[in-house]
Amino acid sequence: MELTTVAPDEVVIHDGPTVHRHRGLSPATTYEFDGLTATTLPAPRGDLLGTFATVNDVHFGETVAGLIDGAGEGFSVPAGTTPYPTLMNTDAVGEMADLDPLAVLVKGDLTTDGSPQQVGEFEALYRAAFGDRLHFIRGNHESFHQVHVGSSYERVELPGLLAIMVDTSRDGHPNGDLTAQQLERLDDEAVDSDVPVVIFGHHHIWLPGEDARTDRFFGILPGASEALQALIARRRNVRGYFAGHTHRNRRRSVPISGDVPYVEVASVKDFPGAWAEYRIHEGTLVQIMRRVSSPRALAWTDRTRGMFGGLYPAYSFGELGDRCFEVDLESR
Template sequence: MKKSVKWHIWIASEVPRVFVLLFVFIIPFLLYAGISNPELLSVTENSFALYWDTDKAELCAINYGATRSNMDKSWAESGKPKKFHFLEVKGLKPGKEYYYQIKCGQEKSRQTRMSPGRFTTLTLPAGKQLFSFAVLTDMHIKEDVAGLILLPGAKKASLIPGFKWKDPDDPYWNFTNRNAIERINQLKPDFTIVNGDLTSWFTEDEFLIAKQMLDKLQMPYYVLRGNHDRVEDQPEDLFKKVFGLKQSYYSFEQGGFLFICLDSVRLKDGWEDISQEQWQWLESTLRGNALEPTFIFTHYQIGIGAPGINKDDQKRFLSILEQNPQTIACFYGHQHGARVEMLKFGERTVPQIIVPTAKEYPSGFALVRVFETGFVYNFQSTDCENCLEWRSITRGEYFGLAPEINGGSLSERNFVYPFPLEIQALVKK
């Protein structure tokens, strides 16, 4: 067969595939190239928040409505044009389905896993709101490279490369945590819990800076130790010294609820460990407060388990949760991402909630609102100009897998947990 005939046959067979490639993949990519990395971050009973990037500085808007074909409402950005965007849309109705699309000039966003183009607003638990609290975790004061994976005790060797911020005079740990604290003050919870890793290398200077920042919270706050807040060969426990703690594990009450803050860190090297004395204190505290609904906080995710979690500790912790039906939920830090697992004990479930960090992607904190019949959990994003750019940069952590590893699902970042009937019976009306 002649070569020209072969070419004609090839063209006849391949042209349809080329058109499919063009219209299904290449043209849509070019059409949406100006809008990238859209993420539906938060959904409450009356609002939703989106993040996205654009390839040039511009002002955009979010179109939304009750159907995909009739997105008849719009919420527009204001101020100067930008490449890194965050916009919260308010005034929605509870328990309703909405559709949305980002519009930047003539370009419109497409649906992705992180931005599906639709959602249903939350429905609040019945009864009145009793109080609210924020959870901020993993501040990592004076950290200079984000996204590293260091084994406890290792100060240099990382398993993967990390990211640095362009301005050494305003490091990322400073502006992200500062913005998170400003946003917490705007939301006005009754108190804040800081769930460990306040520092990077447990120096007195780092602890003092952390305290100076946290003292700007306009409500009481409570701190827990993380693996970066260990002691090693220091002559004294600086975590306890700087924050004036007689003991590194303790409890407090709020509105008829008990809050237990544990120290899950082995002081000499930062690995997970809970002493026999602390186990006995935990069991005694729960036994003595059996009629108080209880939230438990610890830096390490003991209830879920992970590499480095002592299996015996996990087994004992789960046994304690099972034997104490007044326990509502456990909150953790350490992982830096959003994750929720529901542990089942017969008909009862106990949420195990890992709260994201503010100092890198996904960059935020948690707001928890406690009602008579349940609680509402919402992720709250940092929103300063540098925060949004840094969020975009650190989205590339873990070889670009940060959204899959730490982003979590929408329902892990925003959900309503109805109290079991036995918990509702304990709540003081």
């Protein structure tokens, strides 16, 4: 039994292939379900203005999960069956579509090696479902092969919120960066915006005192990370940075920018099989991590719990507060 998701009005518990959804609950209330204790999130401030969704690390074209640089125990599906990236993304798209979201933001690693076929598979599935509501940037699996897809910088205007997608990738490299032009434009957008701003990229942020300072850092390089953190500290209407890349659920903060969260959401392609719902309220943004919960998706993601010697869930799932939380949209 695993407490997966909490919202102001909902608790979701997974028990292997069985999903227990408890809905219509009261905010900020402790319940006991199925032998587990769960407390719903507080009631958001203000009316619900709209909902959008994000997903990342979709990896069309991948055939073996659980390998690092070709080493480790691999997990795959039999030849002639539905490839697991297709399976997981198809069922995630179905769940996201049930929200009728205002937008769907895909935060990079659309493919395994950036081939036209893999890009086409991604576009065929996501564009067919969401049309012009779909917005995406590339990740390192595209940029490493110097494939340019998506936008380098895109504004997504939502009710009461401005979402900005930024391509953090570097051609020929697995890690990320931000250019002076991108940072300048973000700064200008924050100055001009009369609504709160949230930023979405593929790579996660380097944090002082926690990550080693090196140009081999796997996320956004330290100098660019510090520049973004300084921008967020300076522009008080910027209320969060949201990434993928690490295939884990994690939320961190840095003293210079106070309570602003720097968030990573796990991959959709294997355990836990994640995507994120965002509810925009007047004054509050609610992140609710969802596990793709069709029977076939749960069968695959429960298999891939065994990746990396069975240690993967401790890394990828994160704490409940990393998965589901509220962001104060009021300027600091």
